[in-house]
Amino acid sequence: MGFKIGFKLFYFRHWNTYYKKSKLICLLQNIRQIEVLKLNKNHIHELFDKVKKEKSNIYWLGYSSAFDQVCNYLDPKKPKHSKNKVAGIIAISEGLSMSTKNNLKNYFNAPVVSRYSNMENGIIAQQEIDTEHFIINWASFYIEIFKLDEDVLAKSGELGRIVITDLFNYCTPMIRYDTGDLGVIDYNCTPPILKTVEGRKMDAILNTEGDIVSSFMMISNYSYPGIKQSQLIQEDAKKYILKLNVTNVFNQEKKILMDFKDYLGKDAEIKIEYVDEIPLLASGKRKTTLNDYLKK
Incomplete structure (x- = not known):
């Protein structure tokens, strides 16, 4: 990724009392804490003002859903990457959609990778640049x-x-x-x-035959123009709710239903709900899949 000691790290996560760092520690570690629970349009605008004021290259580390929000903010603007100082981006905690990954590359002209880690063990695995494994x-x-x-x-x-x-x-x-x-x-x-x-595993979606389907079925729905956020909820063995946060450009409801029936089963009962926002969890993460059926 080209990171060097002394580069600023913008860290996107939920900074609760347990994780929040003092001003002194942030200064010593050269970290700027970005609170994802406050990441609306105004805060993203302020974020880029801070990026412009940095004197050296900076790196981003954070929740994939936070980077989704950044891309949703930038998509209408189509900014040029020549003046930015973001030299690399690492997504953690959630699956990173290919559309968000590609948009980040285009907007910042910087490598974008995902990292697999947990609280118990630390960094377990990470992607190399321009690879998916x-x-x-x-x-x-x-x-x-x-x-x-x-x-x-x-x-x-x-x-x-x-x-x-x-x-x-x-x-x-x-x-x-x-x-x-x-x-x-x-x-x-x-x-x-x-x-x-x-x-x-507790968030995995089952098809109508009871088999787990890949979570990347959700990531693929971002290929439909006009979708800003989506979430698939399984309510019963064959009943699902697909929540969509869309713009006026979106007009592919029938195609999405057909595609999801290919994933889930022809006998799947899929209800689409249009929402203004898919809320974050208390952890600051935004789940793309939820399985209420397994929790019964």
């Missing part, structure tokens, strides 16, 4: 993918549960720790790589 931190962890519903190793290319053995956590040994996340590993590479990281 994740390079695993084998020096610190041993990663395995287990089948969804049994403690048996999944095959190469099969969606399963990400299980971690931490090689250096001597205080609290973590051996075959189930992260709760889903992913796909490719054993044909040396060393093996994570082809996808697809979020929490």
Whole structure:
């Protein structure tokens, strides 16, 4: 990514009492805390004023949903990237849509990658520039993918549960720790790589036959012009709600319903609800999928 000691880091997340850093620590670490719960148009406008005033290159690290909001703000403006100082962007915590990734590249002329990490272990894997797979931190962890519903190793290319053995956590040994996340590993590479990281199992969507479908079905819906935000909620075995926050440009409701029935099943009952905003969770993240059916 080209990061050098001394470059400013703009960190987009929910800065609650536990995480919030003091002014002194921010100064010493050269971090600017960007609160995602306040990330509306006015705050994004102020954000870019701060970017312009920086004397050196800066890097962005933060929730993917925060970068979605930045792109929604910039899309109508189509800014030129020649005057910006953003030298690299790392998305964390949520799946980054291809449209947002490509828009960030175009607007800032900077590399954009996703990182897979958690509170318990730290940085587990990260994308390289211009790749979609994740390079695993084998020096610190041993990663395995287990089948969804049994403690048996999944095959190469099969969606399963990400299980971690931490090689250096001597205080609290973590051996075959189930992260709760889903992913796909490719054993044909040396060393093996994570082809996808697809979020929490509890948020996974089932098709009408009861099989988990890839979360990237949601990411693909951003290819429809006019969609600013979307969220798929499973209410029952065959009942779904698709929430859409759209502009006046959007006119592809029938096509979306057809496409989602291809994903979920021809007998899926999909109701579209148009909303002004898909709210953030208390954590500051915005879920693209929710499964209320599994929680019953």
